[in-house]
Amino acid sequence: MRPRIRRSTWPRPALVLTDTPDPACPDCRGEGGHNHDYGDYETGEYAGTEWEPCHCWDETRRWTLLHLPRTPQWPRTGPTPDPWGDEPPF
Numbered sequence: 001m002r003p004r005i006r007r008s009t010w011p012r013p014a015l016v017l018t019d020t021p022d023p024a025c026p027d028c029r030g031e032g033g034h035n036h037d038y039g040d041y042e043t044g045e046y047a048g049t050e051w052e053p054c055h056c057w058d059e060t061r062r063w064t065l066l067h068l069p070r071t072p073q074w075p076r077t078g079p080t081p082d083p084w085g086d087e088p089p090f
Helices: none
Strands: 001-009 012-021 035-040 048-051 063-068
Touching: none
Parallel strands: none
Antiparallel strands: 001 012, 012 063, 035 048
């Protein structure tokens, strides 16, 4: 296990201790997995990409360390008005 601290935003803001892929892994070369393109069975054209995680990394291994406060969501009225107005600076 190679732990690191990350900031998570879902389901609420928090600092999370998470596992990272092994940079010396010969299978994924430290990326944590592989992308596999697949096609439609009837037409044979590209239909999407699937992610297959590598054995050197468990992406579900994470622990919440600290919940962070949420940012206020009150409505903002736009830019703040100029306190000096249209008066000249002298």
